[in-house]
Amino acid sequence: MSEQQTKFILPESEIPTSWVNILPDLPGPPLPPLSPATGQPAGPDDLSAIFPMELIGQEMSGDRDIEIPEEVREAYKLWRPTPLIRARRLEKALDTPAHIYFKYEGTSPAGSHKPNSAVPQAYYNREAGIGKLITETGAGQWGSALSMACQMFGIECEVFMVGISYDQKPYRRAMIETWGGTVHRSPSDLTEAGRSQAEHPSGSLGIAISEAVEVAASSENANYALGSVLNHVCLHQTVIGQEAIAAMDMAGEYPDVVVGCVGGGSNFAGLIYPFIRENLENGRQTRFLGAEPTACPTLTKGVYAYDFGDTVGMTPLMPMYTLGHDFVPPPVHSGGLRYHGDAPSLCAFVKAGMVEATAIPQTAAFNAAIQFARAEGIIPGPEPAHAIRAGIEEALDAKQAGEERVILIGVSGHGHLDLAAYGAFLAGELDDLELSQDELDAAIERLPEAPAIA
Numbered sequence: 001m002s003e004q005q006t007k008f009i010l011p012e013s014e015i016p017t018s019w020v021n022i023l024p025d026l027p028g029p030p031l032p033p034l035s036p037a038t039g040q041p042a043g044p045d046d047l048s049a050i051f052p053m054e055l056i057g058q059e060m061s062g063d064r065d066i067e068i069p070e071e072v073r074e075a076y077k078l079w080r081p082t083p084l085i086r087a088r089r090l091e092k093a094l095d096t097p098a099h100i101y102f103k104y105e106g107t108s109p110a111g112s113h114k115p116n117s118a119v120p121q122a123y124y125n126r127e128a129g130i131g132k133l134i135t136e137t138g139a140g141q142w143g144s145a146l147s148m149a150c151q152m153f154g155i156e157c158e159v160f161m162v163g164i165s166y167d168q169k170p171y172r173r174a175m176i177e178t179w180g181g182t183v184h185r186s187p188s189d190l191t192e193a194g195r196s197q198a199e200h201p202s203g204s205l206g207i208a209i210s211e212a213v214e215v216a217a218s219s220e221n222a223n224y225a226l227g228s229v230l231n232h233v234c235l236h237q238t239v240i241g242q243e244a245i246a247a248m249d250m251a252g253e254y255p256d257v258v259v260g261c262v263g264g265g266s267n268f269a270g271l272i273y274p275f276i277r278e279n280l281e282n283g284r285q286t287r288f289l290g291a292e293p294t295a296c297p298t299l300t301k302g303v304y305a306y307d308f309g310d311t312v313g314m315t316p317l318m319p320m321y322t323l324g325h326d327f328v329p330p331p332v333h334s335g336g337l338r339y340h341g342d343a344p345s346l347c348a349f350v351k352a353g354m355v356e357a358t359a360i361p362q363t364a365a366f367n368a369a370i371q372f373a374r375a376e377g378i379i380p381g382p383e384p385a386h387a388i389r390a391g392i393e394e395a396l397d398a399k400q401a402g403e404e405r406v407i408l409i410g411v412s413g414h415g416h417l418d419l420a421a422y423g424a425f426l427a428g429e430l431d432d433l434e435l436s437q438d439e440l441d442a443a444i445e446r447l448p449e450a451p452a453i454a
């Protein structure tokens with residue numbers, strides 16, 4: 001029976017009814033964000049100009065579980081539960097005794113895990129009487145997810161899109177507009193931040209964040225939304241891990257190791273936090289492995305320190321592994337993984353040795369993606385390709401050790417809008433962009449002054 005089964009799909013009735021709040025399970029008390037102006041712990045008042053109270057509450061909550069509103073669960077039904085798939089063909093191709101499973105978030109309308117948080121963020125803002133959400137987007141994954149979510153709850157969506165992506169990646173822009181959102185090429189002339197950066201016409205995520213925050217902070221009826229890093233975003237993503245536990249149970253298995261890709265950390269956090277709670281509560285011994293690009297090696301080469309969330313230095317200081325807020329990673333194709341920091345909650349687990357990290361060169365990631373596509377059919381996004389590569393290495397290691405290791409990989413999205421990168425790789429035009437220690441040291445030297453973290 002289950003020996004033959006490939007897809008494990010839960011019924012809609014098993015969409016989780018609450019999110020797993022990992023804050024009470026952190027190793028040590030959570031370190032507060034610090035106000036950029038005063039260096040003192042940032043409180044709700046520092047955030048209320050741009051976030052609704054309900055999300056600020058989730059950002060700091062001590063409750064172990066937080067109920068998912070009925071309207072959010074209704075919207076989740078459009079694509080959740082997402083499938084858990086046993087990668088039997090990949091196992092065969094690798095000739096490994098390991099059992100490989102992957103949880104696939106590419107079946108959402110936007111093609112990634114990002115709507116898991118975009119939907120509740122739009123919901124809570126509408127409940128608070130907000131009429132418009134403003135955000136930034138790099139390659140367009142977050143902007144498109146938020147545009148869809150805003151449409152569902154009848155509010156407007158305005159997206160500042162990094163100029164070079166706006167020019168080179170028109171399809172995500174068309175998705176944002178199809179769902180009713182407005183897209184501005186950043187830097188724009190709509191904001192002071194944008195006008196001051198006119199000499200950098202290709203833009204950057206840092207400039208786009210500054211523009212979005214400026215508009216949101218100065219408007220009564222509009223708020224800001226962020227697609228990763230913050231506690232409430234990681235919280236919303238825990239639907240992934242909760243479903244994975246239930247679906248693995250259907251398969252009669254439990255993972256020995258869970259692997260995911262890390263950009264800001266939200267999809268990996270959402271996958272592993274419910275498993276971390278199982279480790280703590282039920283004495284499980286599951287390992288957790290985050291995969292990041294060698295071109296932006298935050299967890300493997302960064303320092304653990306207080307740093308700004310954005311390039312310009314407007315956001316609160318957050319305790320995290322960071323490469324320095326003004327570090328500009330080389331232009332690798334996994335746009336979603338090019339962030340200088342990572343979710344503070346995830347960093348706390350890495351610091352405590354409860355979560356491992358590995359860095360993967362982009363050609364190794366694309367090789368794995370192609371092996372995966374040829375075995376399993378699905379063409380993964382360049383971001384989850386890093387997780388797939390790390391998962392394959394686990395499977396080969398299990399073969400060496402002669403172990404039936406059970407491996408669960410988070411595949412956070414499909415790669416249908418990244419085919420130009422596949423084309424370049426297949427034509428032999430992609431290189432590994434390595435960083436020198438000097439470049440890393442220089443960026444880390446520009447960290448802001450803040451208390452050291454033990």
Ligand SMILES: *Cc1c(COP(=O)(O)O)cnc(C)c1O
Binds near residue numbers: 141142229268412
């Ligand atoms: C945005 C994105 C990521 C990286 O963001 P995280 O917050 O680390 O999850 C990874 N995969 C896909 C498909 C994305 O769109």
